[in-house]
Amino acid sequence: MPAFHQCALDFPGDPNVSQQISLDDADLFLFSHAFDTHEAGEFLTYCLSALTWKQDFIRIAGKRVPLPRLQNWYGDPGARYGYSGLALDPSPWTSELLAAKERVEYLTGQTFNSLLANHYRGGADSVGWHSDDEKELGDNPVIASVSLGATRIFELKHRTDRRQKVLRIPLTHGSLLLMAGKTQQYWQHQLPKDHAITAPRVNLTFRTVTVAMDTSKQS
């Protein structure tokens, strides 16, 4: 049984608190109401107005391309993270983000030392297919993903087994999706564009950086 089953209050066993999403080669739990509507609304307002949002760029075929979303990396000092040639130094935790981290740790029975915050300004913002499998996250990373604002569809596709259908999970305001076990090894995920949506969404993915980043890969 994975370690996150052993949280003090045994929440993952309580169907009123979380539901296990049955998927081969993955451990997924959805906490639909990790934050109630009022809390989630206040937290969304806080995130949109008080967090520092950055427009980062990546290189694709020699071209500097803006990411289709704003983001920032928060964490303990030294919790460095990188992907697609981007090296991210952590901004310091704010008290509000720490309070959210405590809630997430309480619900999941896991601890986290960092957070990738994403701001999708509207339906044209997105994140493409990827796994959260960077070396600094270690083996079988546990990722706790909090959603605030517009409901967006989170898609998962198996990396090799084409018999597995794409799974689509609507991530609602105040929800928490826990991805653990072999999920990142066997599955990719994305948040596709949805031009019907105009409202913003904030996603906070709590993570644990376990090894120092290999900077030799960075361009």
Ligand SMILES: O=C(O)CCC(=O)C(=O)O
């Ligand atoms: O916004 C989401 O729900 C997913 C974000 C994500 O996959 C990431 O930041 O790695």
Ligand SMILES: [Mn+2]
């Ligand atoms: Mn991801």
